[in-house]
Amino acid sequence: MKPILLAATVLVAISTAATAADTVVIDEGAAAYNWSGVYVGAATGFNTLSLQDLTFDDQRYSDGGFAGAIYAGYNHQMGHLVLGVEADLKYASAEVPEDPAFITYDSKWGASLRARAGYAAGNIMPYLTGGLAVASFEGDHNDDGTNRAKKTVTGYAVGGGIEWAATQNLLVRAEYIYSDYGTNGFAFAPGEGTSDIHRVDLRTHDLRVGVAYKF
Structure with a gap:
């Protein structure tokens, strides 16, 4: 009888220990990655320029084209909540419209300074982002380079994405950013001493993937 009771006690102890070990592994897995720190990266993807020439x-x-960007930021993790700030600088090749009967506008460069808020689920983090956007656009009135107007504009950028910590230092992401620059005046000069101002509403959409190194 005593051997049976002893065996039963051992089995219960082993089962309890195994359950406790499983719990520890799950907890350690949930906290296995620390998102806090500085990171720098580069991204590539697709940019769409959407505009309306209210004067015309x-x-x-709208038209789309290649876009590339470099970015840097800092994260601070508090439990599952990750708060941070990020800045980026991008180049985009979108040009609209492609019909020579209309004034052509194209993207030159863009930048943003945004706050980020994410949820840390181990080494996966979905996040939302938003902040200030700045960009440069140029219009070609005659579509031949003889009457151009360039404008640097400001607005806001909002979006979101998901980031994956592939290793302790390598971060991979996919994200979407919408930027709205409002209505801005482009001053063309059709003749000497004359001015032709077009009011243009500008928006961009960026869908991109990136890779960053976290220090």
Whole structure:
């Protein structure tokens, strides 16, 4: 009888220990990655320029093209909550419209300074972001380079994405950023001493993937 009771006690102890060990592994897994720190990275993807020349007509035009960006930021983790700040600088090749009967506008460069808030689920972090956006656009009135107007504009950028810590230092992400620059005046000069100002509503959409190194 005593051997049976002893065996039963051992089995219960082993089972309890195994359950406790499983619990520890799960807890350690949930906290296995620390998102706090400085990071720098580069991204590539697709940029869409959407605009409406309110002086010319009421139609909105859009076109997409390649976009590349470099970015840097800092995260601070508090439990599952990750708060941070990020800055980026991008180049985009979108140009609209492609019809030579209309004034052509194209993207030059863009930048943003945004806050980020994410939820740390181990080495995966979905996040939201938003902040200030700045960009440069240029219009070609005659579509031949003889009457151009360049404008640097400000607005806001909002978006979100998901980031994966592939290693302790390598961060991979996919994200979408929407930027709205409002309505801005482009001053063309069709003749000597004359001015032709077009009011243009500008927006961009960026869908990109990036890789960063966390220090």
